[in-house]
Amino acid sequence: MVDYLIVPEALDKAACDALCAEIRGAAGRDAGLLGRSDQKPAWPRVRRSRRAEVSAATEARVSGLLAEQKAALERHFGVVLGAFEKPQFLHYQEGDFFVPHQDGNTPLIHDESRFRKISAVIFLNSQSDDPLPDNYAGGSLVLHGPYSGPDLRIAMQALPGSLIAFRSETTHEVTPVTRGERFSIVSWYRGTSS
């Protein structure tokens, strides 16, 4: 079993469309690992996507939304959460991907990521095999089963505006985008001790 929560329509369609347009037009750079900018060259075999620099107003709006969701996530996962990290605004183009990984909260890696308890992803546009200019194919967010059921794979349905939350130690990946552009927002809620 994989423990995850779907919050439908955390953002409405108009807000999603505006965010996609802003991300597409914003300056950006390769998204590093752990959001670090000191990894040069980028890690093209592990992850390929662009992290956009959106306006302060947009970032504040999304941070407000993440703050609003905190209580529901605490209830669902049975954890007490502290602050969340600065949201990242991601743009994947054809061929972009993120290999299977964990975002944090694993005992093996003693870095900043150990403070992450819950990962949140907000989808901003739709995945569909029916080609339309604002949707994409491929680019599935897939959650992997735990040690007790490692073969399990759960592909999340990308409905614009829905927020997906899962424990940060859950292995997950973004499969390569095969058509179009994919837009998402990610952030991580930390525990209370950091």
Ligand SMILES: O=C(O)CCC(=O)C(=O)O
């Ligand atoms: O873009 C996504 O759907 C998820 C990205 C991700 O897994 C990450 O940034 O850690």
Ligand SMILES: [Fe+2]
């Ligand atoms: Fe991730």
